[in-house]
Amino acid sequence: MTIALKSTGPRQLKNSLAKWLITLGGISVLFTLVLIFMYLLYVIKPIFVSAEIDKKQAFEITTSENVASIGIDELKELSYVITDDGQIDYYQLVETNQHQVGEQVYSQSLLAEDITLDQIIDISIEEKLLVGENGQVQLVSPKFMSQFAKDIRTIVPNITYPLGEDPITIDQEGQALSLVSFAMNDERAVFVAFTKDNRLIKTTLIAEDDFSYDAAHEAVYQEIDTQSSHFDDILVTPDLAMVFARSGDQVFVYDLSDDYDVELKATIIPQLSQNRTKSLHITSMALLSGSSSILLGDSSGKVSQWFEVAGEEGREFKQVRTFQAADNQKITAIYTEQFRKSFYTMTATGELGLFYTTSEAELWRGQLNSIEPVHLSISPRADALISLSGKSFSIFTVENEHPEVTWSALWKEVWYEGYPEPEYIWQSTSGSDDFEAKFSLVPISFGTIKAASYAMLFAVPIALTAAIYTAYFMTPSMRRKVKPTIELMEALPTVILGFLAGLWLAPIIEKYLPAVALLLLFLPLSVFLTAYLWFKLPKEIKIKLPETLAPLLLIPALLLAAYSAFSLSPVLEHYFFGGDVRQFITNDLNIDFDQRNALVVGIAMGFAVIPTIFSMAEDAIFSVPKHLTSGSLALGATQWQTLVKVVLLTASPGIFSAVMMGLGRAVGETMIVLMATGNTPILDWNFFEGMRTLAANIAVEMPESEVGSTHYRILFLAAFVLFVFTFIFNTAAEFIRQRLREKYSSL
Amino acid sequence: MNKWFKSGSPWIWLSAAGVSISLISVLGLLWLIASRGLSYFWPADLYQFEMLDEQGRTSTVIGEVYDREEIPAKQLVHLDIQLEPGQETIERYLVKTGNRELVSLDFRWILVPQIRKTSTPENIAVIERRTNGNFYGVIESLVLDGNSVSLDKMPELLERVEAFQEEIEALQKVDIGAINYKLERLRLTERKHQLGNNLTDEIANEINTQVQILKDEYKVLEAKLMSLRDTVSRDQLVVKAMDGTLVTIGFEDILQINFNNQMNVLEKLKLFFVQIGNFITDDPREANTEGGVFPAIFGTVLMVLLMTVIVSPLGVVAAIYLHEYAGNNALTKLLRIAVINLAGVPSIVYGVFGLGFFVYMVGGNLDQLFYPETLPSPTFGTPGVMWSAITLAILTLPVVIVSTEEGLARIPSAMRHGSLALGATKAETLWRIILPIASPAIMTGIILAIARAAGEVAPLMLVGVVKMAPNLPLDGNFPFLHLDRKFMHLGFHIYDVGFQSPNVEAARPLVYATALLLVTIIVALNMTAVSIRNRLREKYRMLEH
DSSP, X not given: OOOOOOOHHHHHHHHHHHHHHHHHHHHHHHHHHHHHHHHHHHHHGGGGSOOEEEEEEEEEOOOOSOEEEEEEOTTSSEEEEEETTSEEEEEEOSOOSSOOTTOEEEEEEOSOTTOOEEEEEEEETTEEEEEETTSEEEEEEEEEEEEEETTEEEEEEEXXXXXXXXXXXXXXXXXXXXXEEEEEOSSEEEEEXXXXXXXXXXXXXXXXXXXXXXXXXXXXXXXXXXXXXXXXEEEEOTTSSEEEXXXXXXXEEEEOSSSSOOEEEEEEOOOOOOOSSSOOOEEEEEEOTTSSEEEEEETTXXXXXXXXXXXXXXXXXXXXXXXXXXXXXXXEEEXXXXXXXXXXXXXXXXXXXXXXXXXXXXXXXEESSSSOOSEEEEOTTSSEEEEEETTEEEEEEEEOSOTTOOHHHHHSOBOOTTOSSOBOOEEOOOSSTTOOOEEOXXXXXXXXXXXXXXXXXXXXXXXXHHHHIIIIISOHHHHHHHHHHHHHHHHSOHHHHHHHIIIIIHHHHHHTHHHHHHHHHHHHHHHHHHHHHHHHSOHHHHHHSOGGGHHHHHHHHHHHHHHHHHHHHHXXXXXXXXXXXXXXXXXXXXXXXXXXXXXXXXHHXXXXXXXXXXXXXXXXXXXXXXXXXHHHHHTTOOHXXXXXXXXXXXXXXXXXXXXXXXXXXXXXXXXXXXXXXXXXXXXXXXXXXXXXXXXXHHHHHGGGSOTTSHHHHHHHHHHHHHHHHHHHHHHHHHHHHHHHHHHHHHO | OHHHHHTTHHHHXXXXXXXXXXXXXXXXXXXXXXHHHHHTTSOOOOEEEEEEOTTSOEEEEEEEEEEEEEEEGGGGGGGOOOOOTTOOEEEEEEEEOBOTTTSSOSEEEEEGGGEEEEEOOTTEEEEEESSSOOEEEEEEEEEETTEEEOGGGHHHHHHHHHHXXXXXXXXXIIIIHHHHHHHHHHHHHHHXXXXXXXXXXXXXXXXXXXXXXXXXXXXXXXXXHHHHHHHHTSOEEEEXXXXXXXXXXXXXXXXXXXXXXXXXXXXXXXXHHHHHHHHHHSOEETTTTEEOOHHHHHHHHHHHHHHHHXXXXXXXXXXXXXXXXXXXXXXXXXXXXXXXXXXXXXXXXXXXXXXXXXXXXXXXXXXXXXXXXXXXXXXXSSOOHHHHHHHHHHHHHHHHHHHHHHHHHHSOHHHHHHHHHTTOOXXXXXXXXXXXXXXXXXXXXXXXXXXXXXXXXXXXXXXXXXXXXXXXXXXXXXXXXXXXXXXXXXXXXXXXXXXXXXXXXXXXXHHHHHHHHHHHXXXXXXXXXXXXXXXXXXXXXXXXX
């Protein structure tokens, strides 16, 4: 009889197919880990990329008159030039069916009839001031709007006059103006000007209603008492609080908050290091966005940032940081972005620099053209620069998405606007637009370490002693019950531990603070007392209650100790702390106290970590080969001596790796910290105060962060830091365990 | 004494204390959650306190005693309370007084020395309502369609209202919900044709007719709903509150009326179980601070099931590879490190990865490809139940791998050799011999994964959980399972109600109850897994000999 074998072909095919599929499945685990790593890196990478400026296009303009100002729309489709005689000419930047690139598409006069133009001043990207010869001005805002025809979008000019089309008299005496600065909000418009006959004047227009829908106003004129007969630059801050007037190497700051009276607030006198060959001078000045910082450029190529700082003698202006924008070249102009703290510098040789103040980052330096452009302007979205030299109009794309982040801004102290000194601060969002984001990872990394340390402080002694006893002294039958019970703790959702810590434990600890201190004393005492009592017990009872029942015998003793600690707490509070420990701590010891503090987190997170450490350490101790201990005991060592000198020594790498795993878990724990602390990012080891950890910070801020923004990417960086941190800990722990396992098997 | 110390015995006892403290904390924690959680359901005694305050005014407070505490007498010196000599603390009660329409806070502290008389009158009723929380008071009269009737009719009227309320709910949620869903689908179909430039007049007309039909249906249903609402609000209850004001409560608002003080233990026990049942099957009310947690249970279960479908094959295959196929080489070592690390990476990192990669990158691209008609509002490009399930599947993958591998390792190699020697291929051995024997271990792994996933909250906060989901991810509208929807989750419910709700004091008992539910589920799952594993170990031990 022959056995009919199934044809081997399909079987073999199935076999190898299964092999490939299973291999693929196995590798996919590795792939997942690598994918997480790479994806986090991919999101983080752009914040560390430096800025890039590239020439996009250039063309010759056909306007024949002299150009006084230039501009571009926010989508970079249409640009304009304003000539000396008040004519605005628009040039096409993208090719359409009707127009070619560089073609002049619109032209219009901006000027009122009875005004002769003297100069045009760029107030901001969207506001130009036309200054007449008789001290009259016109404020023009050459904006744009989109029109849709048959689903095709075209950008068309939309010129508005925020203060009305009629010329506004700035100087009552009708003198020509050599310098004018201007800023406005809905209620007020402030002009500060320096006249050709050397008077510094201020003109305030007070809106009758609101400038946003009605230009009607009343004017207040006044002359400012000056300390100088000549001024080179005047800048009014957009919040109408101050005016900076530069006269040579000094800057006078006047307070504008009173409509009818202008007072000198401060004088900024930069310390200019004298060069050997030529003396240094301030050559340019600009206001940084957010209206509190001023930038001064000097003839050696340095730019310094100044802002008001609360000092010993009240608020004063301080030089906060400097940038080397050019090598021994005069800074001829500083251009600041409208919404971010970036600025561009220009030298006489046409060298351009791009910097960011908060992060002290030099983002780009280089030559745009071979000569200094006559006009340079930043596009509304700060993603392009336009320049005009002679008749040549050029557009440069600027890639500068995340200038606020540098490695040093994330990890070193940064001097933020308005702060008295450099500090580590995490404050990612705020209500106002011109807010300086403070992205220091130091406070939240510190919080992570603080929370983890307190948790370990609590967990390691309990977990290790429990592991030692369970593995070495406990009877097998008891061990079978005790081990799963303690390990059950690991399965408890951390959200429940966090909830209990925040709403149950925190109020108890606050109320019975002395009891917590007493417990540290009472618990060990009660253990020793019970042990001694047992030791003194007569033999007959000892046999009935063997030492192996110690954990059970101790339970009532410990509970009793805890009970007495808690009932003694109010008495202690009454006699030693004046009836209220909390007040004693805050008032007498001058320590801040939060109800949800590091102590609560330490205990709650300690509970979460105990089973991890316990389980692994117990395994390590339990698997120490039995002949080692038998040998030691046979040589006359006591149980305890054998444990300390033989067992723990042999198992120490395993115990170490258990602690590492526990630390890894404590570092990444989110819910407990989120619920059991106030989540304030502070730098303080005080265990009566809370903290904010990396993980909790992600959980709190991620849902609100805008996709692709700097904030979003920094939160990814925080996740990456956590990932790398735990990766190192876990890999090291696993490595040690592997080595230990090999060692045991060789013994 | 010295000898005692030398023997090392005190240190052994000290290490035993570590075990004792761990045991006390585990069991204490479970006991705390159980007692607090269960007392939420137990019908409490209703007290009537006659109060005399420091200005000599009298008042009556009716309610449940929630908490008692001792406070130092010093804090209350200004109240001029008569103290016993040597008395340093004063006891006070936290009383839940309900009646939110009369007093702004439904909890108040009362000082024991100010209580003149405490009683538990049998006629006090606790009325559980749909809005405004509980009402405590004495029922004065029953108004049936404008006429006062005997109080005996109350159960009958309550049943009537309940029947109508169920009908209203069905109408609102199922029928009207379906019409709205269909209308939205039609709008999207129209938009899809528009985008594809093939919206012919024919299609447009077809859509318009359907829309018209649905709108007509809607009008009919709306009219029916209105008439039902009229019917249901026919009767009223007049109740006297603790300050003597008469309050009229419409029956449509009433869920239950109980006279806790009249009940004996059996009746209370019955009500206790009814309350537990309601908690599990009801929808939340009053911004999640009252009512049940059904949507949260449903969301948790559905998400975990989806996750299981994804994680089980992957985890088992990976474990089989590691144990049966992988050679002893660098790649295998790397793989093992990967498994350990997947287990150790903080869960919030998975949330961040899931949000960036799955939701924004994969989901965003899916929307561009398959759902251009709904843009700019995203379909899969926003957190949802599917992304949560996938994210948690990665998170729990190592749990399944480790457990399955352990099971595989315990199978005696003789069984493999036997099968191979009889001519079976490796794949056949796996499929016919190894997997069936290892199935309890696989089961253990899956159960542990489920337990882990059910308790995980941090990553879900980023990839799909919400405090209040208007629709369940599973309903009667095609395609029935809506993987793009957001969902509610028990763990997040605890966080949200306990920490984000406006009235934490009132919501706390509910949070304990929810925590108890979650702990019960997870502990039960873990115990099952552990017992399966233990039984398995015994079985293999027998196989080996």
